[in-house]
Amino acid sequence: MMKINLKVWRQKNAMSKGKLVDYELKNIDPHMSFLEMMDTLNESLILRGETPIEFDHDCREGICGSCGMMINGQAHGPVAGLTVCQLHMREFKDEATIYIEPFRAKAFPIKRDLRIDRSAFDRIVQSGGFISVSTGQAVEANTLLITHETAESAFDSAACIGCGACVATCKNSSAALFTSAKIAHLVKLPQGKKEATKRVLNMVRQMDIEGFGHCSNTEACEVKCPQNISILNIARMNWEFNKTGGVLR
């Protein structure tokens, strides 16, 4: 059993000022997941009549992209290639002090505590992250031949779970990794090429409108991406963008 000291960011709403609050937990089983440790803390807060800590989570298996927090300054915590819901307490030392804060970015306002508003990501997809095909229009699937390598490479880009760790990790709060992964996924496939120009222009513009910063190639996003989305996607986005000359022709 472990003893843990937490310093958790508490903030009532977007307007109010937040602060770090100390909590001490005893009897933490090292096999607990990080979020189960948070559940345990919340349970004790509820019974003590205090307000539990709000945080996003749902699938608890690393695929829905709901969860995400900065743990000791790192998005999703110390282990690479996983989300905080897949992180376990055995990764920490007994008597450790752990800082827990929300993903921070201008485009991700805090709702409460560790819960943030990531709807900007949805709006980026709305601006062009799709192929315009309505139900019923599709042609027979095997008439579109796509080589194994292309399909695998498109999958690698499409695997993004939209958690926002890339933004939180980037010193410029850039959404380049997220946006480029969608652009690359679609443009690598023959069915996605038709709208490539419009897509890249609109999505890049939306990224700016939402208040995300610019990419300055520090590559930190890739390191903290739970799905190991590669920064080559950003190169691809830039290439696609430059090809357009920046304007819709």
Added chain:
Amino acid sequence: MMVDAKIPEGPLEKKWSKYKAAAKLINPANRKKLKVIVVGTGLAGSSAAASLAELGYHVSSFCFQDSARRAHSVAAQGGVNAAKNYQNDGDSVYRMFYDTIKGGDFRSREANVYRLAECSLNLIDQAVAQGVPFAREYGGYLSNRSFGGVQVSRTFYARGQSGQQLLLGAYQALMRQVSLGKVNLYARHEMLDLVLIDGKAKGIIVRNLDDGKIERFAADAVVMATGGFGKIYYLSTLAMGCNASAIWRAHKRGAFMACPSWIQFHPTCLSQAGDYQSKLTLMSESLRNDGRIWVPKLNNESRAANDIPESERDYYLERKYPSFGNLAPRDISSRAAKERIDAGLGVGVLKNAVYLDFSKAIKEQGKHKIEEKYGNLFSMYKKITDDDAYQEPMRISPAAHFSMGGLWVDYELMTTIPGLFAIGEANFADHGANRLGANSLLQASVDGYFIIPYTIANYLSGELKNKKADISNSEFALIETEVSDRLKTLINIRGNKSSDYFHKKLGKLLYHQCGLSRSAKGLMEAIEEIKQYTEEFYQDLRVSGSVNEINAELEKAARVADYLEMANLMCYDALSREESCGAHFREEYQTSEGEALRNDEKFCYVSAWEWSKVNAKPILHKEPLVFEFMKPSVRSYR
């Protein structure tokens, strides 16, 4: 009362085209005047909302997550079935129909299942056109694999993230409609009740989870696509927010609930390690291709797995089902595991698991081969348990996974409330008493893309001339007040136990009495216990905070309140069905060899339940299942 499924007359393979040819249409100008609410943004909800918006309807789309893309369809790993017969291995729409009816142990409707198989062809086309990166052969053609107990390869997949990729396809289609102004999107809005006006579904009451405000939405029809409720067992493969509340509220307003006790337990999940545990992660079933399942022969075995000699191990699936062995279907494998665990032969600290052993496969094929096939699963296992499955067997156990039961719907996917439709896992339709692997992503998508657009028009054409529902209608005010009162009641209890405490307790009870196996005695005890839990819940629940703010605890408490009522219905459902079929195993009804004993004479029907009152016996209606094209046979895997 008999319920009428409204199945079109005629030969099986003509039913759907006949229906479509006769269904009423609405011209594009008139579609613009009609509003549809779609609750849920999983594969079923997103595909329905996008397709309806493309047709011109005004759609409002709701989900409780912070983005539509996070619906639990995202977690499906294995793949989606379609009878394309790309492998030339003898697949066909009929074969898929046959497998699905048999897999469901002859407790589903022929007409629905045939339509599912028929529409599977279009789904793959649609998904590919959207850019879903399915696995491909080197020449560029789509690749397939075989899945759960069928003899053909009809499963399309995108690595281990098939559900995610299919969902993103539907989500992107939905986002496109949002950008065109055809869909209003309400993420973090939870449906808490249904509003009927003159007996028809005309709107919903939701709570904005970001500020706690209770809001009203009116429409000409409501589509429920709220997914499965396996989370009622607390420990399950579902997401934390999955719930029964939406369908339960519809049920209490008059929609019949069909076979709610038919829940599939997945045999290969990671076992519970402690009381704190919140979720049981699914490990792909494909592991059973090379892993051997066993338990020690001795009770109170204390040696480590590798120290137990061969002669003291019981490979019980291989022993009992020599022809299928470790690949016996889900319901059978899960039940066999529970039987061993209950007999005190379980392994692991909590004695709640069985071994899944790869040592033979590693010896025969080499470690690198196993690594190549299952490397990602072995590393996931390591991540979660900190154990190395190359060195010692995995510990697995069955976990609640999929709800075959749900809102009763007719052939048009309409519930017993006019104007209320249910699609995807939320309904009871195509899977009978046991769902085949990779058939539910299919069902959710087919319902949304290809069925609801036709059937809803057939209904809405009749609504065009009627007065539009308006949120100022007194019915909305009435139900809104009921909802607020309900939430306030929960907050005002101010007891000493969290909603998780009650949820865990209820889950454990259901797992033992209304889970993998059931008995009349156990079910009757459970019904009494649920009464006590409910009483305790309303006396001793503690919810912090208030209604008018972000409050995850309140969300949980409201869900548990509904689970308690749903649990009562599940037990009555299981109790009334005095036979064993698919996932429903009644201990009293088994063969001398311990296999499920179906009773087609007395129970060849769908149980459609009508709500009566809290803790009371619900009212049973029957939809007889008529097998015109297939003859029910014994499902044997020995």
